[in-house]
Amino acid sequence: MSLLDVRGLVKYFPVRKGVFGRVVGYVKAVDGVSFSIGENEVFALVGESGSGKTTTARCILRLIEPTRGEILFMGRDVTKLKGRELKWYRRNVQAVFQNPFLSLNPRMKVKDLVAEPLKVYRDQAQDVERAVEEHLEMVGLPREVGERYPLELSGGQAQRVAIAKAIILRPRLVVLDEPTSALDVSVQAQILNLFLDLKKELKLSYLLITHDLSVVKYVSDWVAVMYLGRIVELARTEELFENPLHPYTLALLSSIPGTKKAKWKRIELAGEPPSALNPPKGCRLRPRCPLAFEKCHEEPQLVEYSKEHWVSCWLY
Amino acid sequence: MASASSQVLWLIRRSKLSLVGLFIVAGFVVTGILAPFIVPYPEDARGETYNIEERFQPPSWEHPFGTDEYGRDVFSRVLMGARYSLIIAVGVVGLALLIGIPVGLVAGYVGGRVGSMLMRVTDMFLAFPPLLLAIALAATLGRGLFNTIIALSISWWPWYARLLYVRVTSVKNMPFVDSARLLGLGRLAIMFRHVLPNSLTPVTVQAALDMGSAILEAAGLSFLGVGVDPSTPEWGLLVTEGWASISSAWWISLFPGLAILVTVLGFNLLADALRESLDPRIRRIALTRRILG
Numbered sequence: 001m002s003l004l005d006v007r008g009l010v011k012y013f014p015v016r017k018g019v020f021g022r023v024v025g026y027v028k029a030v031d032g033v034s035f036s037i038g039e040n041e042v043f044a045l046v047g048e049s050g051s052g053k054t055t056t057a058r059c060i061l062r063l064i065e066p067t068r069g070e071i072l073f074m075g076r077d078v079t080k081l082k083g084r085e086l087k088w089y090r091r092n093v094q095a096v097f098q099n100p101f102l103s104l105n106p107r108m109k110v111k112d113l114v115a116e117p118l119k120v121y122r123d124q125a126q127d128v129e130r131a132v133e134e135h136l137e138m139v140g141l142p143r144e145v146g147e148r149y150p151l152e153l154s155g156g157q158a159q160r161v162a163i164a165k166a167i168i169l170r171p172r173l174v175v176l177d178e179p180t181s182a183l184d185v186s187v188q189a190q191i192l193n194l195f196l197d198l199k200k201e202l203k204l205s206y207l208l209i210t211h212d213l214s215v216v217k218y219v220s221d222w223v224a225v226m227y228l229g230r231i232v233e234l235a236r237t238e239e240l241f242e243n244p245l246h247p248y249t250l251a252l253l254s255s256i257p258g259t260k261k262a263k264w265k266r267i268e269l270a271g272e273p274p275s276a277l278n279p280p281k282g283c284r285l286r287p288r289c290p291l292a293f294e295k296c297h298e299e300p301q302l303v304e305y306s307k308e309h310w311v312s313c314w315l316y
Numbered sequence: 317m318a319s320a321s322s323q324v325l326w327l328i329r330r331s332k333l334s335l336v337g338l339f340i341v342a343g344f345v346v347t348g349i350l351a352p353f354i355v356p357y358p359e360d361a362r363g364e365t366y367n368i369e370e371r372f373q374p375p376s377w378e379h380p381f382g383t384d385e386y387g388r389d390v391f392s393r394v395l396m397g398a399r400y401s402l403i404i405a406v407g408v409v410g411l412a413l414l415i416g417i418p419v420g421l422v423a424g425y426v427g428g429r430v431g432s433m434l435m436r437v438t439d440m441f442l443a444f445p446p447l448l449l450a451i452a453l454a455a456t457l458g459r460g461l462f463n464t465i466i467a468l469s470i471s472w473w474p475w476y477a478r479l480l481y482v483r484v485t486s487v488k489n490m491p492f493v494d495s496a497r498l499l500g501l502g503r504l505a506i507m508f509r510h511v512l513p514n515s516l517t518p519v520t521v522q523a524a525l526d527m528g529s530a531i532l533e534a535a536g537l538s539f540l541g542v543g544v545d546p547s548t549p550e551w552g553l554l555v556t557e558g559w560a561s562i563s564s565a566w567w568i569s570l571f572p573g574l575a576i577l578v579t580v581l582g583f584n585l586l587a588d589a590l591r592e593s594l595d596p597r598i599r600r601i602a603l604t605r606r607i608l609g
Contacts, residue, residue, distance in 0.1 A: 090499060
């Protein structure tokens with residue numbers, strides 16, 4: 001059984017205008033997204049900004065309410081949880097955000113930040129101070145860091161604090177929202193390795209949100225490529241990089257420097273992504289796609305092209 | 317933003333001017349607390365005496381600030397005035413914060429209808445010119461120290477409410493508030509532990525500045541005759557008392573006036589330094605600059 005099942009997730013943001021806040025339209029940030037994450041797996045959502053990957057993550061984290069769709073965590077519908085059950089869910093699903101200097105309260109010491117989750121769930125009869133030290137050590141920080149404030153740390157150190165805070169409750173799933181994008185390149189690999197080590201040690205699953213395909217290749221088991229609120233291709237990571245199908249995926253891979261010798265076709269897209277307020281009819285990539293043909297005016301569905309490889313394109 | 321002591325150290329290291337501000341404010345507070353025990357002529361300070369032979373004496377060693385029309389020692393009365401000004405400053409700003417902070421915090425964090433309603437009430441108060449509102453209130457309530465404090469704080473709290481409201485609406489959308497929600501913390505805990513401490517900087521700075529303004533406005537009310545009781549050695553009142561004889565006995569008005577000036581200046585300098593030391597971001601930039609030379 002999978003750990004997390006997302007079924008037909010939809011999130012529309014109403015656009016209001018005028019004095020009375022009349023709704024004049026909807027931004028279709030996420031428009032029918034389904035995927036599942038297995039135990040101890042890393043699932044990556046990739047796409048450019050505005051593709052809806054972060055909105056998907058925020059729905060899963062219950063920071064915003066989805067418009068439609070189901071999110072099942074260990075078989076329970078997350079969108080309907082309340083009170084104690086919601087607390088159980090919060091405890092099992094944590095997150096690490098992009099910029100640790102913004103996601104850590106700047107007025108709390110590191111040791112208090114890391115200890116905070118334990119204090120919220122007081123039922124644990126453990127020594128908080130020792131737990132904090134242990135977890136600082138687990139993420140590779142000396143215990144003296146506990147006395148510091150986040151702004152006195154480097155970006156990499158601060159992100160390690162955020163990670164310690166996220167794992168101290170022993171969650172089953174950790175949502176990583178662009179966890180390395182704000183960091184120096186030299187630090188990125190260290191943090192990614194830390195994620196992989198913790199995954200093995202604590203049997204974690206990750207939902208990785210990123211626009212960086214090299215990060216995906218390094219840590220992820222599965223990849224879903226998103227474009228304008230839809231998943232256009234979903235496959236095992238090796239399979240996707242070996243045998244990309246969707247023109248949008250091809251374009252994304254072509255944009256990585258140093259992939260000249262790739263065996264697949266290089267593709268360039270024309271123009272900018274259209275607004276999610278008024279997405280194109282039919283296939284959403286059609287206006288920009290060099291391979292588009294008549295059939296693309298109809299809406300393609302996500303179909304299994306080969307084993308563990310789904311694609312939403314009329315070419316296949 | 318570490319402990320209180322490192323905060324003070326930071327202030328001192330930052331600039332000479334903030335040190336001056338700190339000294340003035342500290343001197344003012346100490347004088348205010350100790351005034352009844354250190355003034356040379358306690359009876360004069362309380363306004364119980366009438367020395368006909370010593371009227372209108374210019375400053376001398378015996379009376380450093382001279383004497384007034386009742387022959388009372390102006391120096392003693394100015395020192396004693398620090399006590400009243402301190403009570404007024406702390407009372408007005410404290411009371412205004414006590415109303416303004418909860419209103420601004422709840423309006424900003426809860427938002428929606430409750431928020432707009434609270435802010436419309438605030439706007440109603442803001443629509444009046446503050447000093448005019450204070451004068452009207454003081455005139456209605458009648459003279460007296462307590463009534464002066466009430467009148468001033470009622471015209472004052474909306475500024476804090478609005479200042480905090482604006483800050484809270486932006487802070488509540490910061491990622492660390494999302495992090496707190498992910499922990500399953502309740503609304504109150506998020507409001508008080510995460511949102512409030514990170515929203516207080518502008519209000520704290522404004523409050524420090526306003527300590528000076530409160531003294532100034534209380535003095536203004538007394539000067540206009542709607543402030544504290546007559547014969548109270550409040551600075552504004554002391555200035556008024558000397559007003560009639562300013563051409564012959566300038567010292568009666570000058571010294572309490574100077575006391576107001578210096579104290580207000582001190583609070584301004586301190587508030588300026590506070591602004592930089594309280595904001596961890598500005599502080600970090602300043603720190604980096606110092607390291608880089």
